[in-house]
Amino acid sequence: MTNTDSIAPAHVRRRGTYAKTEATRQAILDAALEVFSGSGYRSGSLREIAVRVGMSEAGLLHHFRNKSALLEAVLAAKDDRARSIVPSDSEDGAAVLRGLITLAEYNMSIPGVVELFATLSAEATAPDHPAHAYFVRRYAFTRTTIERALTNLERDGRLRHGMTPRRAAITIIALMDGLQIQWLLDRSVLDMADELRALFMTFADIDWDAEPGGSGAEEDDPAEDTPS
Template sequence: MGSPGTLRGSYAKTAERRREILDAGVEVFSSSGFRNGSIREIAERVGISQAGLLHHFSNKNELLAGVLELRDDISRERMNMTPDGGIDTIRGLVDLVEYNSGVPGLVELYCVLSAEATSPEHPAHHYFINRYSYVVGIATESFELMKSRGELAPDVDPGSAARTLIALMDGLQVQWLLDRDSIDMVEEVRRYVRPLLTIDL
């Protein structure tokens, strides 16, 4: 039996290898989509065999789930996604847009997979349904809290404002990917949000 130090080293190497596979998965699924992206190509990018990759992720669907979880973890680190976040949650969304402008691979992954996942047969179909429900719900509750505090303009509907904000963010990402010099995603989001508020963004 190995020493605790040896075990910790083994776990660390396993975690590092899994992260390398996930990063490669982001690259491949971003450029090729889930349907066309292959386990073989991801394994080659990491420098291991397909069997070696499948030691860490038992199949392609499990790898996709890991890639999406990685993206969500990064998003959660950037913002306060809590129902009582109020303006902090909205500011967090703007900060997330700014962060996304520096990681085109993750943005492309999201855009490609969300388009593919409109098909009910796609393995990420329910993930995106649940994600939109969650994100729009969090934004709605934050706007509702702000409305109760007098921080929203009188004619603003929290639910409509939340859904439009999320739709704007996603639509801007597509335009930005097509021509990154033509649009400032962060400023466009700020321009939408500022008139909704009675406080500074």
Template sequence: MAARGGYAKGRARKEQILTEAVRLFAASGYRAASLRELAQRCELSLPGLLHHVGGKEQLLLAVLERRDADDAAEAGLAERTGRERFEALLQVVARNRARRGIVELYSVLSAEATAPDHPAHAFFVRRYARLVDELAGAFTDCGHPRPRSAARRLVAVMDGLQVQWLLDPDGVDMVAEVRRHLDAELPPPAPG
């Protein structure tokens, strides 16, 4: 039984580290975030932190995956199809307004990760492929004639709006703009 208890404690500690890392990266950005500060927040030594996360690059990837998983779970993306999936996506866009640091982290890292040797390159390649596939499925459900193309345009609109919002948070309403884009892309819902 001791092994199970130790495993559960290790998982709980890793969850604590990821939660604090998301907060730290959101507040400071990836480059400025210090592993020493993260260790202090988690009441760990630096070697103890590294034991759980490996290194800053591995921690970064875990944070990126965690953020996507949290967004999907909170919005219920997995359970929704068609128009309901787009409404859930709009919830994520709205949620991002309160997470400037994470939006900034994603925007910067997605651009940096175009370099094949970047530690997050494979993550972003997989993420964009998965996102386009999922959105193409939702566009297919809605009867769009070119669902894959529509999915790529939607991703481009969302990413571009995030950068514009970062530059002018009071002048860019990401939710309204994404909704307008979806209204233009989708056929009107069937009556009834």
């Protein structure tokens, strides 16, 4: 049988599921998110992801050279969203903490993102896991961001007495992870935004009612504060 694909013009060979369109890329990332969050990275297969998108495994590999590259793309998409929500370089410490709350609200609207992070962070403690270096960097970045926010609040005299920014940042991350796991186990147990506000207020003096994104009248409709 003649391999017509190998001799066809480039514009013909790229048709169908091989065409690198943004819509196809997003469909693959969405399918990978579902598979990796449900089965874990090691158990999730490229074939399962390809089937969900309605393409062959070869077609999937045309878009992402291997499973590790696909995982990196899924995590990069997650980070792009986080950077658009949390002003990590802001001098306003309260603005950074409010951004973390808004990001949590966004993540809660897409359970697969939370499940993926929880599943991978447990798997990735193994140094040979493709996401190990990512999570080392991610936790370091999150600690630095929260520590900088608390340092700015300390500068303004708003950090609780006896608190140090670095120790508080480490504790906050641990508690945020714990809240996330509780939410995954039973989503009726807690409201993540309310719990994070209460948590942050144990470390810093923040009047949420008086600041944008707080719990005042402007927050009657949370969707208004959630990026699309």
